[in-house]
Amino acid sequence: MELHRGRLIDHVQLVVRxxxxxxxxxxxxxxxxxxxxxxSAEDYFWADELFVSSADSRAAQGKLTGRHHLAFQAKDRAMVDAFYKAGLEAGGTDNGAPGERQHYHPGYYAAFLLDPDGNNIEAVFHGPANRSAASVKIAF
Structure with missing residues (x-):
């Protein structure tokens, strides 16, 4: 296991039905x-810093989490497209087909799905790597 220090988010837990x-x-x-x-175990699984458990898991304390928006980084537009297709085939619901979201910033290419619990799950590619992070303005 590798520990990453200095991140804003250490991990996120979703408790699902x-x-x-x-x-x-x-x-x-x-x-x-x-x-x-x-x-994984009978009552949970995890990937990277996302922990997903059932309500009866000891870690969940018997309560479902509310609706969340999680955005996962993709390495290119093709990966965003593949995310969308795979998610729909695996029971996700469309919440925004792959495409540019210019209102976030130029080059922001994303797709949105609702997971089985209604969480808004996004894959995003921010465009070419040569764009300076300082020049990106994000409006939510």
Whole structure:
């Protein structure tokens, strides 16, 4: 296991109604994003810094999490497209087809899906690597 210090977010936990449906969805989208499932047990699984558990998991304390928006980085537009397709095939619901979102910043290419619990899951490619991070203005 590798520890990463200095990040704003250390990890995120989603507590879901149907762990099997969520695992099918997340395994599919993570496969195309080249993110392996890190581990699992009967009541949870995790990948990178995302921990997903059932409500009866000891870590969940019996309560579902509310609706979240999680955005995963993609290495290119093709990966965003593959994320969208894989997510739909694995039970996700369209929440915004792949395309440019110029209102965020030029080159912002993303797709949005609702996971089985209604979380807004996004894959985003920010455009060419030569763009300075300081020149990017994001409006939410």
């Amino acid at each position: 149907d762990l099997k449906a969520s695992r099918r969805f997340y395994e599919s989208v993570f496969k195309v994003l080249d993110v392996p499932i890190g581990g």
